[in-house]
Amino acid sequence: MGLGKYDKRNCAVSFGAVAMKLRARETDIFSLAFLDIISCAFGAVVLLLIISRPEMATEGGASESRDLLRQIYSSEAENVQIAELNEQEKLNLEGNKNRNRALADQIDDIQQSTRNEEFKSSQLAQSRAAIEQKKKMIEKLAQLQETTPDPEPTEEVGGIAVDSDYVIFVIDTSGSMRDKWGRVKGVIDNVLTMHPKVRGFQILNDNGFYLKKKGGWINDTKGERSLALIQTNRWSPSSSSNPYEGIVEALRAYGKPGRKLAIYVFGDDFSSRRYDDTAAAISALNRTGVTGKKLARIHGIGFATTSNNYGTVDGGAYTFSVLMSAVARENEGTYLSLSR
The missing domain is CATH 3.40.50.410 (von Willebrand factor, type A domain)
Known part of the structure; x- marks a missing residue:
């Protein structure tokens, strides 16, 4: 059979073999892709079980988780207490500032009153001195009047x-x-x-x-x-x-x-x-x-x-x-x- 001649039998055999191979590949359900999908799904199921039912985890891991949660709750409670204490300290500090300002105002008022009293005392002392000087002058004039002939x-x-x-x-x-x-x-x-x-x-x-x-x-x-x-x-x-x-x-x-x-x-x-x-x-x-x-x-x-x-x-x-x-x-x- 030459190269240029067409052989119907040989062609039929060749197309039949290819079709058989294709049908064999389509029916292989346990391929690598299928296994990959099954593995991922199984892992997801296991993870969901661990999350939803922590008692299924190991006893040591659960204990550590509880300890960590307690520490977190304790830290948050302490932070709240500290924040409340800081707020109270701020209020106390502001109250002390207000009291100090009030005391300073009272001290200024007292000092001003003291200065006013000192000024009044000085004026009174000057008036008394002037009165005493007048008395001495009158006494001297009286003495001169008695001793000097008209x-x-x-x-x-x-x-x-x-x-x-x-x-x-x-x-x-x-x-x-x-x-x-x-x-x-x-x-x-x-x-x-x-x-x-x-x-x-x-x-x-x-x-x-x-x-x-x-x-x-x-x-x-x-x-x-x-x-x-x-x-x-x-x-x-x-x-x-x-x-x-x-x-x-x-x-x-x-x-x-x-x-x-x-x-x-x-x-x-x-x-x-x-x-x-x-x-x-x-x-x-x-x-x-x-x-x-x-x-x-x-x-x-x-x-x-x-x-x-x-x-x-x-x-x-x-x-x-x-x-x-x-x-x-x-x-x-x-x-x-x-x-x-």
């Missing part, structure tokens, strides 16, 4: 003798008096006006410095008086708030027997505080050597200022009033206090 009757205006021909002003030129300078000039003008006849006047400060014309007199004409008052605006020599030197200079330069002289001392403070010694020294200098008569009338005019809510006058004005009240009484003069 001067002879003279021509007076407002309680001030105005029989002098010459007038000298001894003026404190410290800063506190410069603040009152408008009042000072007004009083100078009033004093010169109330004297019926003034041949001349002079202006010195408390340390003995002259406004002008040292050793001479300023004529009491309208023009000369106005010019002198204007010149005092720029006049500010050094001052110690002690009129002793100015009074001594006025007495030594202008005090002469037979001359009718009046000295007016203006001030608001006496820095020395040596009242008796200063008054005695001035009184001893203000007399002639033969007859003992006074060379000049010495008057005092105090410029007091109310210094606080209690209506009391500043302490400096009291010291000046104590000194000049004594000097005026011992030297035939008058003391006036001009308060504002």
Whole structure:
């Protein structure tokens, strides 16, 4: 049989063999794929049984699982307790902060009350000191009134003798008096006006410095008086708030027997505080050597200022009033206090 010829028998045999092989493969139910599926299904069944019925597991594994579960539950319970304790601690801490703030506020209130009481006590002590100073001044004035004879009757205006021909002003030129300078000039003008006849006047400060014309007199004409008052605006020599030197200079330069002289001392403070010694020294200098008569009338005019809510006058004005009240009484003069 050649290659190109078709053999019907051989073809039938070949197709039959192939069909038999195919039929044999289709009927093999225990193949590898089937076994693989069966194994997986069995494993899944076993796993489900273990999960659903833990008693089927080994006794040791079940015991460990129970222990672990107990530990987990215990840890969770402890965490809850810790969280509750932390929350309680936070509440306690916030409460303590609130109490501390309240205590701090109470302490501030107490301290403020203490400061207020201390301030009131200080004000009360100052008031008592001022009252005591007033009492001492009144007692000293009473003593002077008992020991000093009254001067002879003279021509007076407002309680001030105005029989002098010459007038000298001894003026404190410290800063506190410069603040009152408008009042000072007004009083100078009033004093010169109330004297019926003034041949001349002079202006010195408390340390003995002259406004002008040292050793001479300023004529009491309208023009000369106005010019002198204007010149005092720029006049500010050094001052110690002690009129002793100015009074001594006025007495030594202008005090002469037979001359009718009046000295007016203006001030608001006496820095020395040596009242008796200063008054005695001035009184001893203000007399002639033969007859003992006074060379000049010495008057005092105090410029007091109310210094606080209690209506009391500043302490400096009291010291000046104590000194000049004594000097005026011992030297035939008058003391006036001009308060504002």
